[in-house]
Amino acid sequence: MNAVSITTCINGMHPIVLIATALGRIVRVHTKIGGERMDVRRMMCGLAVAVVGCAGALPAAAQTAKASLKDAAGKEVGRAELVQTPHGVLIKLTLAGLPAGEHAVHIHAVGKCEPPGFTTAGGHFNPGSHKHGMEAAEGQHAGDMPNLHIPASGALAIEIANPRITLAKGQPASVFDADGSAIVIHARADDYKSDPAGNAGDRIACGVITE
Numbered sequence: 196m197n198a199v200s201i202t203t204c205i206n207g208m209h210p211i212v213l214i215a216t217a218l219g220r221i222v223r224v225h226t227k228i229g230g231e232r233m234d235v236r237r238m239m240c241g242l243a244v245a246v247v248g249c250a251g252a253l254p255a256a257a258q259t260a261k262a263s264l265k266d267a268a269g270k271e272v273g274r275a276e277l278v279q280t281p282h283g284v285l286i287k288l289t290l291a292g293l294p295a296g297e298h299a300v301h302i303h304a305v306g307k308c309e310p311p312g313f314t315t316a317g318g319h320f321n322p323g324s325h326k327h328g329m330e331a332a333e334g335q336h337a338g339d340m341p342n343l344h345i346p347a348s349g350a351l352a353i354e355i356a357n358p359r360i361t362l363a364k365g366q367p368a369s370v371f372d373a374d375g376s377a378i379v380i381h382a383r384a385d386d387y388k389s390d391p392a393g394n395a396g397d398r399i400a401c402g403v404i405t406e
């Protein structure tokens with residue numbers, strides 16, 4: 196019997212569908228929604244099964260998400276746009292009004308930002324039960340990311356790729372787990388090794404990740 200496994204729509208324009216053939220091989224078929232073009236890249240054997248449209252047939256998988264980051268006084272100091280890619284999540288961060296210097300930024304485990312301390316956001320997002328830090332042998336948390344360098348103006352636009360998280364619900368590394376997730380910026384830099392939080396000091400901004 197042929198088995199059809201529709202794994203994911205990478206984006207709305209260019210879904211990628213995996214088809215398992217009768218021989219158990221994998222053929223990757225690229226199509227365009229509503230288009231005539233069908234580019235069968237590698238047809239390894241016959242018996243390829245029909246490709247059906249991705250949209251609507253899949254479990255809920257958010258393709259984008261966002262967050263509004265606020266400081267301890269409740270003022271918005273940044274916005275984040277998160278985009279699902281085949282290799283993790285791209286976080287487009289735009290900041291204004293935070294103190295200049297080097298600051299840690301992480302995904303934290305709970306989508307709750309209660310000022311002024313933002314401790315409600317919990318620890319670093321860590322579905323794999325690792326230790327903190329990219330320089331730690333037993334690291335790193337899924338929520339660990341490189342430090343931000345905020346210039347004197349306080350304005351910074353930066354894009355961060357995080358391959359260890361996903362927006363797809365129901366997966367272990369999903370930021371949309373039962374209690375959600377938040378983006379947190381700290382008063383100091385992450386030292387990339389001190390468990391559990393990189394010795395990054397107070398939480399100075401927090402934003403809940405939403406769809």
Ligand SMILES: [Cu+2]
Nearest residue numbers: 300301379381
């Ligand atoms: Cu943090």
Ligand SMILES: [Zn+2]
Nearest residue numbers: 319327336339
């Ligand atoms: Zn960490």
